Amino acid sequence: MEKVLAQRDVFGETLVELAHQDPRIVCLDGDLSTSTRADLMFEAYPERFLQMGIAEQNMFGVAAGIATMGFIPFISTFAVFAAKRALDQIRIVIAQPGLNVKFIGAYSGILTGKTGKTHQAMEDLTVFRAMPNVVSIAPIDGVEVRAAMRAMVAYNGPVYLRLTRDPMPIIMAENYEFKIGKAIVLREGHDISLIGTGEQTQRCLEAAKLLAEEGVQAYVLHVPTLKPLDNEAIVKAASATGLVVTAEDHSILGGLGGAVAEVLGEEYPVRMKRVGVKDTFGESAPNGPLLEKYGLTPRHIVEAAHTLLNYRKS
Amino acid sequence: MIGSAFPGNSDLTEIARNVRINIIRSVHHAKGGHLGGPFSAVELLVSLYFHELRIDPQNPSWEERDRFILSKGHSAIGLYAVMAERGFFPKEELMTFDAIDSRLQGHPDMTKTPGIDMSSGSLGQGLSAGIGIALGARMLGKDCRTYVMIGDGEAQEGQIWEAAFIASRYKLDNLVAILDNNKVQQFGWQYPMPLPPIDHPAQKFEAFGWNVIEINGHDFKEILDAFAAAKKVKGKPTIIIANTIKGKGISFAEGKYQWHARVPNDEELAQALVELEKAG
Numbered sequence: 001m002e003k004v005l006a007q008r009d010v011f012g013e014t015l016v017e018l019a020h021q022d023p024r025i026v027c028l029d030g031d032l033s034t035s036t037r038a039d040l041m042f043e044a045y046p047e048r049f050l051q052m053g054i055a056e057q058n059m060f061g062v063a064a065g066i067a068t069m070g071f072i073p074f075i076s077t078f079a080v081f082a083a084k085r086a087l088d089q090i091r092i093v094i095a096q097p098g099l100n101v102k103f104i105g106a107y108s109g110i111l112t113g114k115t116g117k118t119h120q121a122m123e124d125l126t127v128f129r130a131m132p133n134v135v136s137i138a139p140i141d142g143v144e145v146r147a148a149m150r151a152m153v154a155y156n157g158p159v160y161l162r163l164t165r166d167p168m169p170i171i172m173a174e175n176y177e178f179k180i181g182k183a184i185v186l187r188e189g190h191d192i193s194l195i196g197t198g199e200q201t202q203r204c205l206e207a208a209k210l211l212a213e214e215g216v217q218a219y220v221l222h223v224p225t226l227k228p229l230d231n232e233a234i235v236k237a238a239s240a241t242g243l244v245v246t247a248e249d250h251s252i253l254g255g256l257g258g259a260v261a262e263v264l265g266e267e268y269p270v271r272m273k274r275v276g277v278k279d280t281f282g283e284s285a286p287n288g289p290l291l292e293k294y295g296l297t298p299r300h301i302v303e304a305a306h307t308l309l310n311y312r313k314s
Numbered sequence: 315m316i317g318s319a320f321p322g323n324s325d326l327t328e329i330a331r332n333v334r335i336n337i338i339r340s341v342h343h344a345k346g347g348h349l350g351g352p353f354s355a356v357e358l359l360v361s362l363y364f365h366e367l368r369i370d371p372q373n374p375s376w377e378e379r380d381r382f383i384l385s386k387g388h389s390a391i392g393l394y395a396v397m398a399e400r401g402f403f404p405k406e407e408l409m410t411f412d413a414i415d416s417r418l419q420g421h422p423d424m425t426k427t428p429g430i431d432m433s434s435g436s437l438g439q440g441l442s443a444g445i446g447i448a449l450g451a452r453m454l455g456k457d458c459r460t461y462v463m464i465g466d467g468e469a470q471e472g473q474i475w476e477a478a479f480i481a482s483r484y485k486l487d488n489l490v491a492i493l494d495n496n497k498v499q500q501f502g503w504q505y506p507m508p509l510p511p512i513d514h515p516a517q518k519f520e521a522f523g524w525n526v527i528e529i530n531g532h533d534f535k536e537i538l539d540a541f542a543a544a545k546k547v548k549g550k551p552t553i554i555i556a557n558t559i560k561g562k563g564i565s566f567a568e569g570k571y572q573w574h575a576r577v578p579n580d581e582e583l584a585q586a587l588v589e590l591e592k593a594g
Contacts, residue, residue, distance in 0.1 A: 055479070060442075061441075061445070061446065062445045062446035062477075064443045065443035065445060066450040067446070068424075069446070069447055071450055088439075089439055096425070098425065
């Protein structure tokens with residue numbers, strides 16, 4: 001049977017592992033640890049788990065202060081709150097001074113466990129892409145979460161880690177080494193390029209399978225780091241096929257699709273389509289109907305590919 | 315030199331006079347910056363940097379130092395004038411305030427100015443950072459203390475009260491907040507009658523579990539006594555509510571919201587300097 005893991009479970013387990021190796025690591029929780037799985041840190045190291053209550057602005061400020069004392073704070077909260085509730089705090093006392101604070105955005109994207117539009121983070125990548133000094137990472141699976149967290153601790157500076165809620169298959173090999181700012185080619189192909197970020201790259205791989213059934217060979221590039229962006233890999237993906245579909249569980253405005261359009265517009269213009277959440281808020285529903293209604297399934301990626309392939313024909 | 319300079323109160327008065335002169339000269343030269351807030355905080359800042367804080371201007375990142383955060387970051391020029399007086403950087407550098415490439419930015423920038431422990435400027439944020447430092451110091455077993463100055467207008471920010479709750483919950487007796495209670499904000503409430511930025515701050519902080527000391531924030535003896543008293547209190551953070559006068563020391567600016575961020579013209583500068591030279 002295919003192995004599945006929830007990114008949040010891996011986050012909690014890896015935080016404990018890293019804390020075991022590195023006494024500088026502490027966790028600040030905005031009372032969401034039983035959802036983000038930072039509660040595993042509480043169980044392992046209660047004295048290094050600082051409950052900050054339901055008060056995100058203060059929590060990010062406290063993280064900045066404790067970082068100046070040599071600690072590496074990991075902040076446990078939802079993507080919506082990291083990207084908006086405490087945004088000015090991140091800007092003033094974390095990003096501008098470049099302090100060594102790691103903050104996760106759990107429950108990112110549209111699949112947030114039937115919580116609806118208030119809790120669905122659609123624009124967090126847009127926000128953090130525009131924020132100088134902040135590294136933004138959206139892993140494809142649990143293995144990449146673990147690898148990315150190791151890289152985050154080795155890196156001195158603010159990092160945003162975008163996580164998802166529900167179990168998904170494992171794509172990356174166990175010995176995979178994550179490099180901040182590096183995109184990875186997951187499939188070679190010469191007909192069309194599918195560029196994904198986060199878990200949505202998994203749906204690119206499924207779309208590639210569907211396309212292969214019709215004889216279309218897709219090149220699949222996974223872009224886990226939205227900033228710094230791997231421009232070179234994106235240009236290479238575009239030049240490999242001349243057509244690009246981007247896919248993200250995020251707004252198409254300013255996220256991966258926006259980033260790729262900016263790079264290609266300046267460096268290697270090709271026709272492209274952005275698959276993601278349109279300029280709209282979501283709603284509460286089970287995952288399947290949400291992916292279907294908001295246009296995020298592998299079939300939607302395939303349809304975007306068809307549109308581009310038809311342009312080429314005509 | 316490490317530790318307190320311990321000058322007498324008359325020396326502190328002289329330092330405060332020099333600081334005020336340097337503030338108004340810098341603001342006049344830069345044609346920017348704030349006057350009212352820096353002037354209300356002068357005695358508090360001088361007391362911190364020349365008496366209370368365990369610091370070493372030659373080694374501003376000394377790990378065992380006490381930390382200070384000017385959360386009301388728009389009073390930056392007041393802090394710079396005091397730090398220059400204390401030897402963190404040359405006094406001549408004050409004339410670069412707000413100029414391109416200056417280490418002395420309009421709001422405190424820890425990446426540029428030696429001795430700044432936290433960047434600030436967007437109001438309401440410094441107390442939270444101070445909590446982080448105080449928690450970190452406690453976890454490391456360090457005896458350094460953390461001081462955060464907030465404004466009374468700034469206390470309108472919700473984050474101040476998030477922080478007030480958490481500082482108390484973690485019993486941070488190594489944290490001292492100083493409220494520069496100058497009773498005037500940028501414009502505030504003027505109709506049907508003027509109202510102060512915050513009502514009953516002592517009651518509010520007491521209700522949040524803080525040790526509250528209320529003083530005259532221009533009286534060195536009261537300030538130094540308050541710092542000493544704060545050190546004796548265990549199990550709760552202390553806030554010193556320092557009653558001050560916005561624009562203190564310039565007759566035409568005292569208590570006037572119009573001087574929150576006004577730049578003096580040549581005539582006003584000359585008159586202010588005469589008054590400051592005469593002041594006892």
